[in-house]
Amino acid sequence: MMFRSTSASVLLLSSFASFAYGHSHVNDIWADGDHYDGWDPNAGSPYPNNIPAWYTTNLGGNPLYPIDANQPQIICAKGGSNANLSAPVTAGAEIRLRWWQVNVAWPTSHHGPVIDYLAPCNGPCSEVDMTTLKFVKIDERGWINNTVFDEGYWASDELIADDGSWNVRIPGDLAPGEYVLRQEIIALHIAFTGTGPYSPSGAEFYPQCVSLKVEGKGTKTIDDGVQATTFYRSDEPGLMLNIHTKSDHADYVIPGPALWGGLGSKKARSFTT
Numbered sequence: 712m713m714f715r716s717t718s719a720s721v722l723l724l725s726s727f728a729s730f731a732y733g734h735s736h737v738n739d740i741w742a743d744g745d746h747y748d749g750w751d752p753n754a755g756s757p758y759p760n761n762i763p764a765w766y767t768t769n770l771g772g773n774p775l776y777p778i779d780a781n782q783p784q785i786i787c788a789k790g791g792s793n794a795n796l797s798a799p800v801t802a803g804a805e806i807r808l809r810w811w812q813v814n815v816a817w818p819t820s821h822h823g824p825v826i827d828y829l830a831p832c833n834g835p836c837s838e839v840d841m842t843t844l845k846f847v848k849i850d851e852r853g854w855i856n857n858t859v860f861d862e863g864y865w866a867s868d869e870l871i872a873d874d875g876s877w878n879v880r881i882p883g884d885l886a887p888g889e890y891v892l893r894q895e896i897i898a899l900h901i902a903f904t905g906t907g908p909y910s911p912s913g914a915e916f917y918p919q920c921v922s923l924k925v926e927g928k929g930t931k932t933i934d935d936g937v938q939a940t941t942f943y944r945s946d947e948p949g950l951m952l953n954i955h956t957k958s959d960h961a962d963y964v965i966p967g968p969a970l971w972g973g974l975g976s977k978k979a980r981s982f983t984t
């Protein structure tokens with residue numbers, strides 16, 4: 712979250728300024744009982760060659776904004792490039808990603824939805840050209856209820872309550888093969904701003920790609936995916952709103968395509984290995 716306080720809402724904006732460092736990376740990944748390190752662009756150490764988290768140059772934890780929504784950086788974050796390892800996971804199992812900043816979990820101020828997408832690599836994900844990836848949305852969760860915060864309780868708050876982590880289930884009937892999982896938090900705390908780099912809004916996108924090798928006896932292939940650069944319209948209602956005016960956002964529409972193949976919004980609530 713890097714911004715200049717140029718709008719009339721200087722007071723409100725400055726109250727978020729203390730979070731201006733590093734809250735955009737997945738630090739841990741669990742799949743089929745194995746733990747993998749994530750990639751922290753701020754750590755100062757070389758990118759490890761044996762992790763499934765895609766490389767990014769997202770120094771400082773800078774988010775992407777609606778002006779980036781139709782640009783290649785929305786696919787797998789700024790400077791995104793392929794991970795060498797695809798983590799084995801059984802179709803039907805849960806993957807758990809933990810979002811982390813320097814010493815704490817995701818910042819409470821950054822309320823918003825958590826969304827998961829999946830794209831087949833049609834070969835090794837380590838070699839796929841990310842601009843050819845066609846994703847389907849396999850999970851989404853947005854506003855939950857009007858408790859706890861003035862802005863209400865959101866998927867991001869559930870993530871914080873679960874040790875900064877978010878679980879997503881790989882569809883049980885998915886055909887074996889290598890896939891890119893793209894998990895994304897969209898923070899809406901300054902989505903009401905609409906000037907300069909935040910034009911038309913200050914919604915913040917935090918995508919992270921993870922390469923997976925799905926195993927099992929499933930037969931369902933993903934043939935109807937779309938490119939990540941077409942997920943969002945920069946001025947859509949789910950990106951242009953002021954969440955601070957009320958705690959009831961029952962009318963909130965999660966951005967992006969419809970859930971794949973009639974999947975319901977059924978995020979797993981607990982993680983067991």
Ligand SMILES: *[C@@H]1O[C@H](CO)[C@@H](O)[C@H](O)[C@H]1NC(C)=O
Pocket residue numbers: 758759760766793794795
């Ligand atoms: C992947 O492995 C190859 C061969 O070992 C290496 O040259 C390349 O730099 C690695 N890529 C990353 C992103 O680590």
Ligand SMILES: *[C@@H]1O[C@H](CO)[C@@H](O)[C@H](O)[C@H]1NC(C)=O
Pocket residue numbers: 855856857858864869
């Ligand atoms: C609001 O959602 C939270 C998190 O899921 C839950 O713990 C709480 O019971 C819910 N409150 C109401 C009134 O539904």
Ligand SMILES: [Cu+2]
Pocket residue numbers: 712713730774821898915
């Ligand atoms: Cu931020």
